[in-house]
Amino acid sequence: MRIKLILILIIAVVLGNHPVHAQKAYKAIRTSLKNKKPDDALKSFQTLRKDSAHMSDPKLYQFAVAAYTQKYEALNQTIYLKQKYDTAQFFTTNYSLCENILICDSLEQLKIKSEEKLYKEFKYRKSNCELLRKCANNISSGGRYYFSKGKYKEADPFFKMYLAIPKKPIWGNDTTTISRKTYFDNIYFNMCSLYEQKKYDEMMQYEETLLADSNVRKYALEYYTLAAEAKGDYTHYVELLRIGAFENPDQPFYFTELADYYNERNDYHSAYELAESLLQKDSMNIYYLECKSLCLIKMEKYEEAVDVAKKCLAIDSTMIEAYFYIGAAYSNLATKVNFPTNVKSKEYKNAKKQQSNYYSLAKPYVEHYRKMAPDRQDRWAPLLYNIYLNLNYGREFGEIETLLNNARK
Secondary structure (H helix, E strand, C coil), rough: CCHHHHHHHHHHHHHCCCCCCHHHHHHHHHHHHHHCCHHHHHHHHHHCCCCCCCCCCHHHHHHHHHHHHHHHHHHHHHHHHHCCCCCHHHHHHHHHHHHHHHHHHHHHHHHHHCCCCCCCCCCCHHHHHHHHHHHHHHHHHHHHHHHHHCCCHHHHHHHHHHHHHHHCHHHCCCCCCCCCCCCCCHHHHHHHHHHHCCHHHHHHHHHHHHHCCCCCHHHHHHHHHHHHHCCCCCHHHHHHEEEEEEHCCCHHHHHHHHHHHHEEEEEEHHHHHHHHHHCCCCCCHHHHHHHHHHHHHCCCCCCHHHHHHHHHHHCCCCCCHHHHHHHHHHHHHCCCCCCCCCCCCCHHHHHHHHHHHHHHHHHHHHHHHHHHCEEEEEEEHHHHHHHHHCCCCCHHHHHHHHHHHHCCC
């Protein structure tokens, strides 16, 4: 009933007195509205809006408001009667209605400024403001409707309009129609839709706002991290990864991405410091321990690497990388044994014994890694080659040698 009253008021306003030349131009559109044929009225509107004599006339857009209001009322009646209706059409009608309200109001503002003596006050603002407040939340729903269907391009203008409406002069000081939570939810959804469209630069307008909102910060942070990487802004990417790693330790994404970033650039000291800092907060975290062990190997601190990897396995025996790190660390310790020049000396025999001991320690870990990761031959085969060679495992050595030879073909 409220919408009907607004519609009657709108039609009364647009059918009121106006200049003779405009009366003639608007005759067809007025007739269509009187006969409740909004589609015909909108066809006339589309023609007139291309005419320089009418394209800046607020009344023309008020005719469009009246036409879309009729369509909106008809759709609402269909919904009320629980009849089938086109959901997309419902939302696009809402969008077009609000769009023309905003255009009409902005043109009225220009008229008042430029034609102070002839156009002294807003003719349509009061009724349009009331209608806009009735329909605004449907704009939000329309954005979410398209977003839920993965139609991000279609969702985008709905979110943008919803965010713009409260900032328009026509909206006034109303703070009840649009809740703060709904408003921020729409900022978040608009950011997500921009990300899905790869409009990374446009996303940045919301970064400060969303990261300051405790309700969505955790989720927005991941989007902005991925966007920074996609843009190639690695300074910001690393900055956001560090924030995420310390703020959200329950999400391995941040830590693993940052650790990989450092390791791929051979910056093992930074990766080590990252893991060490986070272990101060959670000493039993297997991801931090695993990273620390790898970094220690790269820094040639093999005995420490073994200790850390063993701690990791004590927490979770299924962490297969830890088996590899222990085997690799022991194998590297074996290669670092210093041999005296005199092969017959006692020192030489002791060195050989020490080396064999390291290879013996490495053997079960590398073999277990092979069993758990058979497709990683590139990692375990070279280690087993040296282990079997130095421990005189002839049959096993022959098998590995064949595998390596076949891999080179």
